Amino acid sequence: MKEIVLSGMRPTGKLHIGHLSVIDNWIKLQDKYDTNFFVADYHALTTQFDDTSMLQENIRNMMIDWLAIGLDPEKSTLFIQSQIKEHAELYLLFSMITPLSWLERCPTYKGQVDQFREQEGKDITTHGFLGYPLLQGADILLYLANYVPVGEDQLPHLEITREIARRFNHIYKTDIFPEPKGLLAKVPLLLGTDGRKMSKSYNNFINIISETDEITAKVRSMITDPNRIRKTDLGNPDICTVYSYQKIYNKNDVLEINQNCRSGSIGCMDCKKKLIGALDKLLRPIRDRRNDIESKEKYIDEVIEFGREKAKIKSQINIEKIKEAMNLI
Numbered sequence: 001m002k003e004i005v006l007s008g009m010r011p012t013g014k015l016h017i018g019h020l021s022v023i024d025n026w027i028k029l030q031d032k033y034d035t036n037f038f039v040a041d042y043h044a045l046t047t048q049f050d051d052t053s054m055l056q057e058n059i060r061n062m063m064i065d066w067l068a069i070g071l072d073p074e075k076s077t078l079f080i081q082s083q084i085k086e087h088a089e090l091y092l093l094f095s096m097i098t099p100l101s102w103l104e105r106c107p108t109y110k111g112q113v114d115q116f117r118e119q120e121g122k123d124i125t126t127h128g129f130l131g132y133p134l135l136q137g138a139d140i141l142l143y144l145a146n147y148v149p150v151g152e153d154q155l156p157h158l159e160i161t162r163e164i165a166r167r168f169n170h171i172y173k174t175d176i177f178p179e180p181k182g183l184l185a186k187v188p189l190l191l192g193t194d195g196r197k198m199s200k201s202y203n204n205f206i207n208i209i210s211e212t213d214e215i216t217a218k219v220r221s222m223i224t225d226p227n228r229i230r231k232t233d234l235g236n237p238d239i240c241t242v243y244s245y246q247k248i249y250n251k252n253d254v255l256e257i258n259q260n261c262r263s264g265s266i267g268c269m270d271c272k273k274k275l276i277g278a279l280d281k282l283l284r285p286i287r288d289r290r291n292d293i294e295s296k297e298k299y300i301d302e303v304i305e306f307g308r309e310k311a312k313i314k315s316q317i318n319i320e321k322i323k324e325a326m327n328l329i
């Protein structure tokens with residue numbers, strides 16, 4: 001039997017190129033593992049409970065993006081979290097055995113609460129947000145996942161997930177839950193086009209469905225080495241946002257660019273043109289596939305339904321076993 005991989009993504013709007021490497025990594029896992037990927041709409045509610053007007057659109061768009069990038073609904077179980085009620089059920093069962101202190105001391109909790117308060121004047125000290133890692137633990141353990149591809153920022157949640165698995169196994173004298181491990185892909189840290197942290201509120205990222213003119217505008221606005229005024233000035237690519245993108249999206253040219261920048265033999269305009277070309281080449285096929293898929297309403301419905309059926313079967317089998325271990329059935 002194949003080992004089980006599971007990961008989720010919150011439907012917070014259109015995907016940007018930073019997400020591309022995350023999904024490319026998911027795609028690579030599809031052949032070797034039993035892969036499960038879901039749109040974490042319950043998780044979106046933990047912070048966006050007060051404005052759900054875009055939720056349905058965002059969920060569907062995320063599914064279309066995934067398909068356009070190349071996730072395969074035949075190979076992976078692609079589904080929407082809230083369509084599988086067992087996530088909520090297991091979350092409730094776990095809440096009975098989870099000490100409050102585990103959640104209160106989770107670094108993402110305090111960090112995010114402060115961040116929302118400062119940046120948006122919003123109070124997210126709700127029961128649901130405190131329970132965020134617990135819900136994530138339920139997502140993972142419901143499928144008895146062995147591996148969870150995530151970013152480094154999610155490691156505290158995985159640690160809590162492992163603690164819950166251990167505690168459950170111990171209390172109910174079972175070995176039902178594995179202790180899932182993180183799969184940290186070498187996803188490069190991508191800064192926003194303005195050199196700041198990538199953030200929706202700064203509008204400083206490149207959407208994966210950007211048209212050529214939008215890519216061009218975003219790259220043109222990027223900050224280069226500020227000490228370079230004339231083309232012949234010697235540049236320092238290490239402090240240049242354009243270069244940080246070249247390293248990821250223009251690997252073939254990157255050595256040459258580095259040398260030519262340092263020796264003052266390439267201008268920043270030309271350098272940016274190379275990046276625009278590379279990004280356009282990368283995104284064009286995704287954009288085309290996305291347009292094609294988007295027009296096939298019925299196909300998208302079918303993909304969502306197919307994923308729901310597959311996830312339902314897996315989660316129902318597992319929740320039965322879990323409830324049996326607890327003497328609930």
Ligand code: TRP
Pocket residue numbers: 006007008009010040043135136139140148149150154
């Ligand atoms: N918290 C994750 C994030 O923000 C999304 C997520 C929800 C998730 N449930 C999960 C990731 C389960 C992995 C496994 O990226």
Ligand code: SF4
Pocket residue numbers: 224225228235236237240241242243257261262266267268269271272
């Ligand atoms: Fe940056 Fe390229 Fe200009 Fe060098 S030439 S400073 S790498 S944009």
